[in-house]
Amino acid sequence: MGDYELICLDDGSVVEERYTLSCGTPGHSGLLRTRYASKTLDVKPHGGVFKFHDWLPVRSVIPTESAPVAFRSEGLSKELGLRNLTVAFTGYYPERGAKVKSCTFKEMEALPTYARLADCGGGTIVVASAGNTARAFAQIASETGNRCVIVVPRSAEDRISVTEDNGNAKLLAVDGDYFDAIRTADRIVALGGYVSEGGARNVARRDGMGTVMLEGALSMGRVPDRYFQAVGSGTGGISAWEASMRLIGDGRYGDRLPKLHLAQNAPFTPMAKAWNAGRRTISDEDLGDPARDIPQVYADVLTNRKPPYSMAGGVFDAMTACGGSFLEVTNDEARSAEKLWMSIENARPDPAASVALASLMKSVEDGSVSADEHILLNMTGGGLDRAREELSMVTVRPSARISPDIAEDELRGVLDA
Numbered sequence: 001m002g003d004y005e006l007i008c009l010d011d012g013s014v015v016e017e018r019y020t021l022s023c024g025t026p027g028h029s030g031l032l033r034t035r036y037a038s039k040t041l042d043v044k045p046h047g048g049v050f051k052f053h054d055w056l057p058v059r060s061v062i063p064t065e066s067a068p069v070a071f072r073s074e075g076l077s078k079e080l081g082l083r084n085l086t087v088a089f090t091g092y093y094p095e096r097g098a099k100v101k102s103c104t105f106k107e108m109e110a111l112p113t114y115a116r117l118a119d120c121g122g123g124t125i126v127v128a129s130a131g132n133t134a135r136a137f138a139q140i141a142s143e144t145g146n147r148c149v150i151v152v153p154r155s156a157e158d159r160i161s162v163t164e165d166n167g168n169a170k171l172l173a174v175d176g177d178y179f180d181a182i183r184t185a186d187r188i189v190a191l192g193g194y195v196s197e198g199g200a201r202n203v204a205r206r207d208g209m210g211t212v213m214l215e216g217a218l219s220m221g222r223v224p225d226r227y228f229q230a231v232g233s234g235t236g237g238i239s240a241w242e243a244s245m246r247l248i249g250d251g252r253y254g255d256r257l258p259k260l261h262l263a264q265n266a267p268f269t270p271m272a273k274a275w276n277a278g279r280r281t282i283s284d285e286d287l288g289d290p291a292r293d294i295p296q297v298y299a300d301v302l303t304n305r306k307p308p309y310s311m312a313g314g315v316f317d318a319m320t321a322c323g324g325s326f327l328e329v330t331n332d333e334a335r336s337a338e339k340l341w342m343s344i345e346n347a348r349p350d351p352a353a354s355v356a357l358a359s360l361m362k363s364v365e366d367g368s369v370s371a372d373e374h375i376l377l378n379m380t381g382g383g384l385d386r387a388r389e390e391l392s393m394v395t396v397r398p399s400a401r402i403s404p405d406i407a408e409d410e411l412r413g414v415l416d417a
């Protein structure tokens, strides 16, 4: 492949790149990781996130302005009593130079994913979600020649908005719940020509998310002492660890990994519970009662039931390598963090970003962070209300409403229409 290789984290072997999501060796469940030929970070003159082309698993480049920004917020630093706080923001906040139209760091995953897939021969991405992931993949499809199929339950069919609804993102609404949407997405992938985006197993998603750490380190001139992020799958935590290892390998950004401070939104906090109990596997006790607890959390993007926690290279390994803490944040704590942010900055945070800020506030209050430490706060999303208005975003209309039991030839017909 030339510029990078895929390494199996179970045995270190090199795996062939065909948009490969797992090594395929029986008994191996670990993640693959990219090993880049370039050991130093040379920022390229490409637009948006592709300036980090050296450390993205892509050859092609998609024209975009979309990238994380990093800045020092005088107001927030003062309020928290932190002298070296850097905020990374991925969303729509033009005054700070942030022009991510789908308004979350999921767009940093979508862009390299489309490029990687094109490099590997192409295909149409299928996403079963009505949340930030779906919006990111739909937005980039609407801006570029790429295509995707988004499968949602009917109850969520009006949740995907883009700057231009030109048919590149096809929305299928399934009569049923999320489980039916996921099952339908799997059936579409099985038809051939359609590709699952791959979640945490997709190195393009992880290295795309890792650009937040890269941008932060460029801005700070070093790897931070501590990294704060709210997590549902924890993929962003894994990505921050991997990006930090690459930065350390570069030699110009220090030689110590950042402590990871990951946060979940109570009452649904399975990874926080498992980590704090010292468990590599999430137990039933850690999961609690998802049907009862998930509807109660403020930041519903943080409610992943099957996060990549246990496998080689997963969240447990990231936390073990970096150290840090796994906090539980209540809805009230998240809302008061949001209030504080809104009194200082001019882009409403995604609820998940408010959870991250709340976790930093808690860590300052309990003394686990000191005033001089170099801290990177990942505000993973924000500005959606402004983007919808200022960019006149439109809601993607479903191209079909289908039964989860739709026959295969009919399903093909709907997709080809």
Ligand SMILES: *Cc1c(COP(=O)(O)O)cnc(C)c1O
Pocket: 104, 105, 106, 132, 133, 230, 231, 232, 233, 234, 235, 236, 237, 301, 302, 350, 352, 353, 380, 381
């Ligand atoms: C998905 C998401 C997260 C959580 O990301 P992980 O995959 O758990 O790292 C946090 N914030 C926002 C805005 C998100 O969309």
